[in-house]
Amino acid sequence: MIFTDSDLQLLLAGIFGLLIFASLIGQLIAKFRCNECNRKTIENLNQRINAWWMMSIVLLVAILIGTIGTLVLFICISFFALRECITLTPTKLGDHQALFWCFFIFLPIQYLLIGLNWYNFFAIFIPVFVFLFIATRIAINGNTVDFLGRVAKIQWSMMIAVYCISYIPALLLLNIDSYDGQNFKLIMFLVIVVQLSDVLQYVFGKLFGRHAIVPKLSPNKTVEGFIGGILSASLIGMSLWWITPFTFWQAGLVSTLITLLGFCGGLCMSAIKRDRGIKDFGTIIEGHGGMMDRIDSLCFAAPVFFHIINYFFG
C-alpha cells in the first residue's frame, strides 16, 4: 500500500521530514549551545529524538506488515507496560497466580479477540470477566490483608496497560463507509496527534512555562505548556483531516478531545509515579523512561477515539 496510496506517501514524507528537521536542530544545539549547565537537557533532547526515530520506524513497519504485525507490536507494548505497572505496585505472594493469568492468558486473549474480529466480546472481556476473576482468584488464596486495594491495583494495571492500549489496534476492526482498508491511517492519526501534543506541551512548557497546572503533582506540567500544546496539536490534527474519514472541522474537534484526554492520562500516570516516589516507570526507551511513560496519554485517548468513530461513523 505504501506504493499506491498517495495520502500515505505524503504523510510519511511529513513525519520523516519532521524527524530529520528535529535531528538537525538537536545536533546544531548540541554543537553551538552546549555548556555545562544545560548539557544534560540537550543530551536528553537528542536521546528523545533518536528514540522517536526508532518508535516511528517500528510502528510503521508493524502497520505495513498488516493486522498481524500491528497486533504483535501492541501485545509487546502491553506486556512491557503491564510489567512496569506490576513492578511498581507492591503485590503480595497471594496475588501471584492472578498475576500469572493476567500476563500469560488474559493479555493474549484480549488481542486474539481483536484478531478474530469479535468486537462484542473484546469490549467487555477485561472489565467484566477478568475483573471478576482477579478478585475471585485472590480471595481463594485466603490472604485478606488490604484485599480491595490489592485487587484494585491489578485491575487498574490491566485496564490501562492492556484494555486501553488494545483499543489502538482495535481501530482496524471498524467498518467505515468508503474508508475500506484504510483503517491503519486512523492509528497513525491517533498516535501522531496525541504524541505530538505531548511533545508540544513539553516544548511550550520549556519555553514559556511559568505556572504549574497542578503544583503538587508535577512542576513540569504548566498552564502555558498545556494551552500551547493542546491548541497547536489540535491545529495539526485538523490539518490532517485528509487521512481520516472526518471533515475538516470534525477532525479539529476530535483532535481537541483526544489531546485533552491525553493530557488527563499523563496527569493520572504522574500521580501514580508521585505516589510511588519515582520519576519514571522504567528505562526501556532511552531518554523517555519506561514504556508507560511514553504511552500514558494514548491510554486515555484510544478508547474514547475508538468509540466516537464507532458511534458516529461506524
Place this chain on the structure above:
Amino acid sequence: MKKLFASAIRIVLLISCKLVTGVQSRWLSEPYTYRPKIYYANHTSHLDGLVLWSCFPRCLRSNIRPIAAKDYWQQTKFKQFIAQDIFNSVLINRKPNNIGNPLLILGEILKKQQSIILFPEGTRGCGSNIADFKSGLFYLSKHFPDIELVPVYLNNLNRVLPKGSKLLVPIICSAIFGSPINSPTEDETKKSFLARAKLELEKLAP
C-alpha cells in the same frame, strides 16, 4: 552435540530472563574485571543464579561459576544437566563430610582465575529479610584473603518466582553490586564476620 544443545538452551534462557525480569545491574564499585572475585548474594528464587549470571558480559560468563548444593542439583539427570552443562556451576556438599573438601575445590577454581557466585544463606528465603549466613563464606574468605568479596543485592526476584511456586510473573528486577568488603581480620570471630557481611548486603537494599 550436548555442548551445542546446552548453548542453545543457554541463549533461550538468557532471552527469556531478560523478557521476564528486564534485569538492570547497578555497579557501585568497579565493574567486572578479569580478576577472580567472590560474589555473594541474597537467595529468594531459583532464578537468582541465572539473573546474576546474565548481568555479566558474554566474554566473562564462562569464567563465573555459581556454587550449588550437590544434594539438590544431583537429584535428577535434568537438574544435573541444568547445573553443570548450562550454568557450568560447581556442585559442593552442604553438609561437611570427608569426600572432597569444598575449600579445595573452590581453591582450584580461584586459581584458574575464575570467579565464584555464592548464596551464603544456604537456601532460598521468603524475600522479606535475609537469613543468617552459613559459615562457608567465612572459611572461604579466611583461606583466600586476597580475593575480593563483593556483595550483590538481588531485588524483586522473590516476586517473579517465589519459593514453592512454579508460575513465573514478569516483574522488573535489579542487581546491585556493592563495593568489596574486607576479609576477616586476625582477631575477628566467625560470627562477627558473618554479621558484618550480612549487614553490608542489607545496606544495598533499595
